[in-house]
Amino acid sequence: MPDPTHSAESQTMTNTSGDVPAIEFRDVTKRFGDNVVLDGLNFSVPQGQRITLIGPSGSGKTTILRLLMTLEELSGGLILIDGDPYTHEYKGEKWVAVPEKRRRVVRNRVGMVFQQFNLFPNMTVLENIIESPVHVLGKSKAEAIADAERLLEKVGMSEKRDFNTNQLSGGQQQRVAIARALAMDPEILLLDEVTSALDPEIVADVLDVLREIAETTDITMLLVTHEMQFAREVSDRVLMFDKGQIVEEADPETMFTNPSHERTKEFLKAVLGG
Template identity: 65%
Template sequence: MSADTTDTTDTTNTTDTAESADTTAPPGTTDLIRFENVTKRYGDHTVLDDLCFSVRPGKHVTLIGPSGSGKTTILRLLMTLVKPDSGTIRVNGGQLYPAPESELREVRKDIGMVFQQFNLFPNMTVLRNITEAPVRVLGLSKDEAEARARELLDMVGLGDRCDAKPTQLSGGQQQRVAIARALAMRPKVLLLDEVTSALDPELVAGVLDVLRDIARTTDITMLCVTHEMNFARDVSDEVFMFDRGKVIESGPPERMFSAPDHERTREFLSAVL
């Protein structure tokens, strides 16, 4: 998974509008995810710059923007793979940062992630790849975990591959197993980090169809980093445009992809659409 920490994009035309983008929910609204003045640096490079944004329960939010703008770092912070240098992160009413390790582990149970690379255990069967965490982390019985895993494998079209090893599957099938594995933890938040970037083009559509079904049939909150703009248009309730560690504008996909307000957004979309 890329660290999303380098930025070679020309940002000379970016204005100070980033400072005023209002990405927090209205007063009185319950947020499932909330970043408050979060800053993350790698050495002298500031990846997230005093970032504030929020996501409400059940919403599907896509993060777009050039490489190095901070998108994947947001997912890594939520997965507790890295820590912010300052600021507060809250998930489902619990505090992720700053927080003691015990509280962090509890909040982390509400979050599932599907990575660019599939990260399956090659020595385990497909079924065990999915049941391992529910048994060890959630304390499910083996029978309950296996019943849940089989149901999820049926959902992603792999019900007949329970006993296969990951090396016996195509890349698209492995990614669908990874999606089922994330869902097996019954997360409230599903993070998707460029989940089709490692796939051959002919395998991309099948994986995106599975994610569309999840968005349509569940109430899971989805936070997605992708360059698949048609997918983002289809599934998103809101699209956030990132540049230089800030949200420079956000809005529904119809407006963001058809008539964005910010010149930097128009430049980015003209390059990727």
């Protein structure tokens, strides 16, 4: 069961603004059988900040995003979104699971862009984008279409609105996936290695779209990426993960020019060279 004890001292990242964090992990554990992927993890993401998670494959970064999308269930601990219990809450003298209906309401504040796009291949670009706003948010079709057209222009895909997604290149599909996530009006946007499945020559186009979103919106962003230059440019803070724990956190300039932890130095030397 989740442990209700939690103090400011146990947080790895502190929200210095005094506001309720957009995301808060309290003593979060995730196991797959005997494999402990996250081990008593504590951290929070302040409202409107852009936080990047770096570290070797298997260190738990993507698991964090999957827990936030409820694609995985916690083994222990608590997750809160805007201070609202996302997984468990205290009732009487017991911690109980949050009802699924309330969980869905909280989950609708969170959008995610995956590595593999996850678009509906039997739908057009426009249909992919309006599907959830209409059926989940209850928007009218006209409103959803107007929003979709605005977002397609933002990601440079207006001319492809009536194409089926299987007619698009990987980079085009990823830009549509970004538009689809934004169409749900998320307060929090999760980005999971969104360029890892793309050809190198089109990575820059997708990163340009994300860079503009970071610069022109107040959406809280939690990113997992191996694009270190991009992380350095857009992040407010960078967290280095290893074996399910945060081993170091710093502002981007410090993290990439003067990291203090030996594991961080080893990792950055491996991915950046030199």
